[in-house]
Amino acid sequence: MASTTKRRLSLTAILTDGRIALMLPLGFSSGLPFLLVFSTLSTWLREAGISLTIIGLMSWVGLAYSFKFLWAPIVDRYDVPVLARVLGRRRGWMALAQFGVMAGLVGMAVTGPQVSIPLTIISAVMIAFFSATQDVVIDGWRIDAAPTERQGMMAASLQLGYRLALLCAGAGALYIAELVNWPAAYLSMAALMGVGLVGTLLAPRIDEVRVRKNPPFAQAIIEPLADLFQRKRKMLIPILALIACYRLPDFMAGIMANPLYIDLGFSKADIANISKLYGVWIGIIGAFAGGLALTRLGLWWSLLIGAAIAAGSNVMFSWLAAGNATLTGLTLTISIDNFAQGFAGAALVAYMSGLTSPGFAATQYALLSSLYALPGKLIGGASGAVVDAYGYPVLFTGTAALGIPLVILCLIVRRDTLETVRQKEEAEAQEASAPMAAGSRA
CATH class of the missing domain: 1.20.1250.20 (MFS general substrate transporter like domains)
Incomplete structure (x- = not known):
């Protein structure tokens, strides 16, 4: 410890x-x-x-x-x-x-x-x-x-x-x-x-x-998948569910964010300046904050916080639509949302990276990163229909509520996450000490 x-x-x-x-x-x-x-x-x-x-x-x-x-x-x-x-x-x-x-x-x-x-x-x-x-x-x-x-x-x-x-x-x-x-x-x-x-x-x-x-090519395809199943077994199901749903609130809300801004009367210049320029840098700050949290709090706590704030930040869009459509309100909404998404993105990248094995890193990470984006692209297409039927507040409140099952999934994978970090740290320590041991023998 x-x-x-x-x-x-x-x-x-x-x-x-x-x-x-x-x-x-x-x-x-x-x-x-x-x-x-x-x-x-x-x-x-x-x-x-x-x-x-x-x-x-x-x-x-x-x-x-x-x-x-x-x-x-x-x-x-x-x-x-x-x-x-x-x-x-x-x-x-x-x-x-x-x-x-x-x-x-x-x-x-x-x-x-x-x-x-x-x-x-x-x-x-x-x-x-x-x-x-x-x-x-x-x-x-x-x-x-x-x-x-x-x-x-x-x-x-x-x-x-x-x-x-x-x-x-x-x-x-x-x-x-x-x-x-x-x-x-x-x-x-x-x-x-x-x-x-x-x-x-x-x-x-x-x-x-x-x-x-x-290796033979067929082996090169099968081994990375077999390695994941062998290491995680039944725990792989909640792990994959967490990865698939972790950015789902962001994908669903993101599709309807710009239409919301237009419907609330913001100009294209306002959207460009606050969302596309200012918001990008806030997102980068959030990503660095997530990276720092990983060094101070550890992987699991960063993952949990990212899941909670990234989903919860969608409440700000409902707040914006509920009579707060001012430039100050837009700036505050984009600040909270982009910071939270940047933080969560850094935590998810670190989590998926930690699930890979040496020698299989590129293949396993490519599979996991494709998985996290796919549900959002598929389900996000229905976000417009939800807005047409029930309005913006229902959509954004619903996407914020997705944080509840995400937090539960984080709790389910907690022990596995902590064990994975411990095993990786031990492997890295052994790898670092190997050259020193070889030098002392020489």
Whole structure:
């Protein structure tokens, strides 16, 4: 217990951890391609006179992000020829994915919708595929590189880099396209991918010891799933239920938040300034607060607090709709909600990271992260029907009430969570002492 307390209170060591700083460029590289195959690309396509039908179909390239777990076992268990010998398995895949995104962005700039729509689609698919692959390998490296109690800060640092990249790929690309042209915008974004490549080269090479050797492909798919079932057994059911429902209040409420603002009479400028600019930074502060809570309170308490405040914060939307539709009310609502969502997001990332095993980290995390987003996307589609039938207060009060079963699930998994953290800490301590023991024998 003493060693655990010491690790949790070592705040200075965590804040000066170079691995946390490295998540900034890696998060930037992860976030940069996202808008370039979605809203930014849609703007270019529409400006080029492409039909709305084709623009809508182009959004399907985003399925790569939802189904990345299908090829995550390859990232986990196989080496990239040449690059793996130079950089190691994880960093080799990072570099390959980043070069792939760069090539897709250059291809988009060279072709573009004015030249060839089929080639533009191929470039977009290429960008999305390698971007999703990069997310898989960055998550795998992050989990292998740092212990569970530091995963919250790692995730918060990654989110900061990710949000900065969204500003570049969104507003930045539009400014360049306006001042120069669209090909220049996409070439500039390809050059900015070099930020992530620098992060890859600076990242410690940690996977040679912890990642298993190349197995047969079928084994590479089955083993990560079998490992989860073997370790968790019946407890896996409430664990998966908690992960699937943890962000459900956020997904359901988030879809109806902007329509609520419009219906309450807020202008687009008010929404942009308070929700899209100010709110983003409050969310980042919340993510760092969640990361700090993990170091001070531990994983389970952070998970419990995140579940309670993230769901409970939705009451603020009901309060806003109940005669408090002022700029002050909007600011207060977005402040509480975004802080709570950032906090909960950091806690969930750390929890899912702690459930993975060395050598299976990328595959297992890709599966778990796909699970947490899926129910919200499916059930969230019914949120509009609820508002039409019963009004905004009923929807947001109902999503806040989801915090009750979430807290119960947190209580159910408490013992397993504490045991998982203890086992990981013991394994990390043994791994750290192994080189010292070998040196003393020498």
